[in-house]
Structures are given as structure tokens and as C-alpha cells.
Amino acid sequence: MDLTKLNIKEAHKGLKNKDFSAFELAIAYLDKIEKEDDRINAFLSVDREGALGQAREADKRILSGNMTALTGIPTAIKDNILVKGLKNTCGSKILENYIAPYSATVIEKLKEEGVIILGKTNMDEFAMGSSTENSAFGVTKNPHDLERVPGGSSGGSAAAVTTDFCCFALGSDTGGSIRQPASFCGVVGLKPTYGAVSRYGLTAFASSFDQIGILTKSVEDSQIVFETISGLDSKDSTSAEVRPPQSCGGRTSANLKNLRIGIPKEYFEGDFETKKTIQESLKLLQNQGAKLIDISLPNTKYALPAYYIIAPSEASANLSRYDGIKFGLSEEGEDLLDGYLKTKEKGFGDEVKRRIMIGTYALSSGYYDAYYLRAQKVRTLIKADFDKAFEKVDIIITPTTPTSAFKIGEKMDPLSMYLSDIFTVSVNLAGLPAISIPVGSTEAKLPIGLQIIGKPFEENKILNIAKIYNNI
Amino acid sequence: MIKKEDVRHIAKLARLGISISEEVGLQKDLSSVLDYVNLLNKVDVSDVEPTYHPMAKFFKKNIIREDIGEDQQIADDLIKLMPQIEERHTKVKSILN
Numbered sequence: 001m002d003l004t005k006l007n008i009k010e011a012h013k014g015l016k017n018k019d020f021s022a023f024e025l026a027i028a029y030l031d032k033i034e035k036e037d038d039r040i041n042a043f044l045s046v047d048r049e050g051a052l053g054q055a056r057e058a059d060k061r062i063l064s065g066n067m068t069a070l071t072g073i074p075t076a077i078k079d080n081i082l083v084k085g086l087k088n089t090c091g092s093k094i095l096e097n098y099i100a101p102y103s104a105t106v107i108e109k110l111k112e113e114g115v116i117i118l119g120k121t122n123m124d125e126f127a128m129g130s131s132t133e134n135s136a137f138g139v140t141k142n143p144h145d146l147e148r149v150p151g152g153s154s155g156g157s158a159a160a161v162t163t164d165f166c167c168f169a170l171g172s173d174t175g176g177s178i179r180q181p182a183s184f185c186g187v188v189g190l191k192p193t194y195g196a197v198s199r200y201g202l203t204a205f206a207s208s209f210d211q212i213g214i215l216t217k218s219v220e221d222s223q224i225v226f227e228t229i230s231g232l233d234s235k236d237s238t239s240a241e242v243r244p245p246q247s248c249g250g251r252t253s254a255n256l257k258n259l260r261i262g263i264p265k266e267y268f269e270g271d272f273e274t275k276k277t278i279q280e281s282l283k284l285l286q287n288q289g290a291k292l293i294d295i296s297l298p299n300t301k302y303a304l305p306a307y308y309i310i311a312p313s314e315a316s317a318n319l320s321r322y323d324g325i326k327f328g329l330s331e332e333g334e335d336l337l338d339g340y341l342k343t344k345e346k347g348f349g350d351e352v353k354r355r356i357m358i359g360t361y362a363l364s365s366g367y368y369d370a371y372y373l374r375a376q377k378v379r380t381l382i383k384a385d386f387d388k389a390f391e392k393v394d395i396i397i398t399p400t401t402p403t404s405a406f407k408i409g410e411k412m413d414p415l416s417m418y419l420s421d422i423f424t425v426s427v428n429l430a431g432l433p434a435i436s437i438p439v440g441s442t443e444a445k446l447p448i449g450l451q452i453i454g455k456p457f458e459e460n461k462i463l464n465i466a467k468i469y470n471n472i
Numbered sequence: 473m474i475k476k477e478d479v480r481h482i483a484k485l486a487r488l489g490i491s492i493s494e495e496v497g498l499q500k501d502l503s504s505v506l507d508y509v510n511l512l513n514k515v516d517v518s519d520v521e522p523t524y525h526p527m528a529k530f531f532k533k534n535i536i537r538e539d540i541g542e543d544q545q546i547a548d549d550l551i552k553l554m555p556q557i558e559e560r561h562t563k564v565k566s567i568l569n
Binding site: 327354379 | 478482483486490491494505506508510511512515517521523524527535537546549552555564565
């Protein structure tokens with residue numbers, strides 16, 4: 001039996017029945033990573049010794065009979081989520097040698113369950129990108145076609161789950177960074193509501209968008225991990241404990257009948273690669289009794305420009321901390337200012353510099369009202385579009401991306417890269433939860449993802465509907 | 473197209489060192505992004521309030537806690553990350569000459 005093929009639920013069953021030990025499970029993954037990651041480059045660092053130590057502890061816990069659904073389950077963590085004692089590079093030269101002095105709250109929660117942390121995964125530098133090509137440590141390859149990108153910025157995590165280098169992985173999603181790579185790699189990617197999961201220990205990119213989320217082999221797995229890592233955290237004042245009534249909890253295909261699915265026309269305009277597959281998926285849901293309701297989110301076309309003002313603005317403030325004084329790369333300068341300039345010049349890659357420049361421009365005197373403030377007002381309108389739509393529908397379904405995975409080096413122009421987030425950014429502007437699930441593939445056998453968007457804090461509803469879809 | 477002086481001015485505000493060749497690339501890239509985001513000028517935002525927190529309605533009051541020190545060890549670990557340390561202080565170049 002190939003242990004690495006198992007999802008969380010299956011691995012848990014095997015561990016519980018003593019078919020194999022947590023140690024054997026961890027070894028299977030570590031050996032596979034060692035043998036095969038040269039061609040994928042999903043990992044930036046692997047903690048073999050630490051993982052095996054955790055596996056031994058997990059085995060003791062299993063023997064003592066107090067295991068949970070995640071005890072002994074091996075995971076991979078995006079390299080912008082702090083794991084105490086491990087490097088946290090964010091895919092950047094400026095943090096190349098930075099060792100995390102503490103763990104993120106999500107990591108503490110996973111460790112409490114006895115999860116095994118195999119290593120840290122590759123990403124676009126500071127999560128800025130949609131392909132992992134912006135990593136300072138080389139691109140990750142799409143396991144379905146090594147000439148193509150895995151998506152980004154959580155490309156390493158998505159590729160690791162796809163290649164069975166881990167049972168599940170954590171990522172972060174600021175403008176689509178979990179859903180887009182999940183779609184390109186053919187795995188399940190959940191971006192929770194802004195505030196549903198603590199961001200303590202997640203390296204900040206754009207603080208009003210950033211959210212930690214989950215990449216898994218199945219929807220059930222996503223639900224198990226979400227239940228573990230979500231909730232209020234005293235260390236993150238933007239985290240929340242909101243448990244809305246789960247009107248869809250326990251739904252089965254038999255009662256998809258009253259489900260109202262909003263289909264926003266703005267996401268289906270013109271001809272694009274993934275359209276037909278998504279429309280066929282919608283038919284399947286309709287055949288089960290769900291009602292497809294045409295809706296409009298009229299400000300959709302302004303989402304991407306608003307995002308590319310607000311996110312870089314927040315980033316320019318967040319990244320000012322990398323000045324060579326407190327931690328990270330530190331270049332000697334003639335004076336204090338010269339040291340800042342040299343540290344950032346050497347430490348940051350092109351895309352990070354670009355975004356700092358855009359953000360600084362949008363926030364600078366004379367341009368603040370015209371760019372930043374205007375974009376924040378447009379954000380209000382985009383959010384209002386969703387609020388209005390959700391008055392008459394339960395969920396909204398769209399394609400996750402207009403195309404399947406593109407080729408490495410294909411999108412050299414920054415703007416064309418930004419456009420790959422076109423179907424995912426609105427959700428971040430509005431702070432909503434959304435999941436991408438694989439629903440088919442192109443003629444070239446590249447995966448296609450479908451995005452289900454829910455009302456705030458209704459993760460369980462979109463997860464349940466995704467489960468029903470998979471059981472059709 | 474934004475001017476080269478503007479690129480230099482923004483880089484200065486951002487405390488970001490850029491080379492001459494980067495300056496040319498940034499001038500082009502920034503101009504194309506700014507052209508694109510100018511699409512926002514078509515939106516009527518006259519009576520619209522800005523959104524700074526996407527889930528503000530779930531956060532009706534400020535989040536505060538008692539001012540009690542917690543983990544002492546973390547402070548020492550953070551100090552260890554500083555590139556130049558003298559005792560428990562970070563060392564920087566003089567600011568005033």
C-alpha cells in the first residue's frame with residue numbers, strides 16, 4: 001500500500017486500526033519528498049528530524065488511546081506561516097536566514113492535535129504573485145505538466161498536496177493565493193472568511209485581505225482542518241468567533257431542492273477556456289434540484305484595479321519593517337538611510353519592489369484621495385454587490401480561474417499576471433469565504449476549478465455543498 | 473507615463489534603493505498599472521464611505537485586553553534576531569552628525 005496516497009480521513013483510519021504507525025506514515029512522505037521533489041521544487045525546507053520526533057510522540061498518543069482526527073497526520077506549511085525553530089523565508093532573500101522565534105496560532109493548534117510538520121513550501125515572494133515564479137528560490141512546477149506553473153502564491157503547498165508529498169497543506173490567500181493554485185493543481189482550496197482563522201504568526205502582506213487557509217485532497221479533509229484552526233484568538237484582534245445558523249448543515253442531495261445558487265453574469269461573459277466545464281457542473285447541481293438564479297455583481301470589473309491599489313498600499317506599509325535593523329538581511333551603509341536603501345535593494349525581488357512603489361505612490365501626498373481613498377470606496381460598492389446578491393441566493397458559483405495553468409515564463413508583463421486573479425479578488429475585497437474544488441480538466445488534462453462563495457462565516461455551508469457535489 | 477523624477481521620488485519615500493536599470497523598468501511598469509487602475513475614475517463614489525475592514529459589522533467594539541506581560545522568553549528570542557546587538561539593544565548608525 002502506498003501510504004502517501006491517503007487523504008486525512010483514510011490515514012486516520014489506518015492509524016487508528018494500527019495498519020501502520022505515524023512513524024511509518026511520516027517516513028513514507030519524507031522519502032517521497034527526498035526522491036521526487038527535485039523535479040517539482042515544492043519545498044523550501046524539510047524538517048526530517050523534527051517530523052520523525054513528532055511522529056514518535058503521535059504514536060505514543062495513539063497507543064494511549066487519546067488520538068484525534070489529525071493525530072499523526074503529516075502536513076506541509078507555506079513558508080510565510082511561522083513554525084518555531086524552522087526557517088520562514090517568505091520566498092525572499094531578505095528573510096533567507098530568518099528562523100521563526102515563535103509559532104503561528106494555527107501551528108500551535110495543529111501541534112496540539114499531534115499533526116506532523118514535514119516542512120515549509122515554496123511561494124511567490126511575500127505572497128505577491130500568481131505562479132511562484134516570483135520566489136527567490138526558484139519556481140515550483142505544476143505536477144500535471146512540468147512546463148507549467150502550479151499557480152500562486154501558495155504554489156508549493158498546492159503542488160505538494162497534488163504530488164502526495166503531504167496529507168494536507170496550509171497556505172494563505174490575499175487575492176486568490178489558495179484558490180487559484182488549488183484550481184491549477186486539481187486540489188481543494190478553502191479561503192475562510194476574513195477573521196475566521198487567526199493570522200497571528202502569518203507574515204503580513206496586505207492586512208485587510210490576508211487569510212490563512214487550507215489545501216487538501218478532499219472536501220471532508222478541508223472541513224476537519226478548518227474546524228481545528230478556526231476561532232477567536234486573543235493574539236489577533238481581527239479574529240472572530242462567529243457561528244451563524246447553519247441552514248445548510250446536514251443537507252443531502254435529496255434536499256438540494258431549495259438551494260438557490262447565484263450565477264453572476266459578469267463571470268461568464270465572452271468565451272474562455274474553463275467556461276463550458278463550469279456550466280456543465282452547474283447543470284449537475286440543477287439536476288439535483290438546486291435553483292440557478294441569474295444575478296449581477298455590477299462592480300466586478302473594478303475589483304482588480306481596486307485590489308491593485310489597496311493591497312500594494314497595505315504592503316508598502318507592512319514591508320517597511322524590513323530595514324535591516326531588527327531582523328533579516330542587513331546591508332552595511334554609509335549612514336542609517338544608506339543602510340535601509342541597500343538592504344531593500346538587495347533583499348527584495350522585482351515584484352515586491354514594484355508593489356512597494358505602487359503602494360507608496362497611491363498613499364503619497366496629492367495622490368491619496370485619487371487612488372487609495374477612491375479604491376477603498378469602490379471596495380464598499382463591491383461588498384454591497386455581494387450583500388445585495390445574498391438577499392436572494394444562498395451561495396454564488398463562478399469559475400475559479402478563466403484558464404487552466406499557464407506556461408512558466410508565459411506572463412512576463414506584470415499586468416497580465418495580475419489578470420490571473422480576476423475571478424478570485426472580489427471575494428477578498430468583500431472578506432467572504434470561498435472554496436475551489438476540482439470539477440474537470442481540459443483536453444490537455446489540466447485541472448479546472450469551480451469556486452463556491454458563501455456568506456460571511458458560512459464556511460460549513462459551502463463545504464457541505466462541495467461535498468454534495470462530489471457525491472453526485 | 474510617469475516621469476523618471478517621480479520614480480526616484482517614490483523610491484525615496486519608500487526608502488527603497490533602486491538601480492538605474494530598475495528605474496527604467498519601474499517607470500514603464502508603474503505607468504501601465506496606473507493606466508489600468510484609472511478605470512476606477514469611472515465609478516461614482518460621491519456618497520460612498522470607504523471600507524477599511526471587510527467584516528466591520530462583526531466587530532462592534534474595540535478589542536482590548538489587560539496589560540499583563542506574558543512570555544518573557546519571546547523578548548530574548550526576538551533580540552537574538554537583531555543583526556547588531558549590544559547588551560539588550562539594537563545598534564544602529566548615528567542619526568545626528
